[in-house]
Amino acid sequence: MASIAHNRNAKRRPVNLTIREDILSDARALKLNTSKAAEAGIKAAIIEEREKQWLAENQKSIAAHNQRVEESGPLLVPEWADNIGLN
Template identity: 45%
Template sequence: MSVNAIKSVELPLSEALLAEARDLKLDVAGAAEDGIMRAVKAEKERLWRLENAEAIQAANDYVEKYGLPLAKFRLF
């Protein structure tokens, strides 16, 4: 499926929330898509941090023990 392909789906939503969104003239489908995109991005970031936790910790340990590798060249 193409990244830009559109698929209609049914989502259970609170009637009150949907009514309020419509009263405010919000693009409900766009808001749902935006929310899902944000959730997907956040989950990918969380998984990346978990998968790379050991390497991140090793890098942090190195800097703690030896300092930044090029610190002597920093101008700030």
């Protein structure tokens, strides 16, 4: 999986985007850097989609783990768990 970590030296490339006029107008009125704002939004969308894909790919393993914990309890129980009734 490719990383989207912040890289100040990454090459920038011009692209054409279609953005609602009202959003663009508000951004300009606030003197926002629309390129950076768009980049941040795209980065957030990438992270969200990768999370969804990871959860979908690992759904069976997560369900199996949760079932094992429900049936047998956690493998390790911290000492403080006794104080709050978890053990």
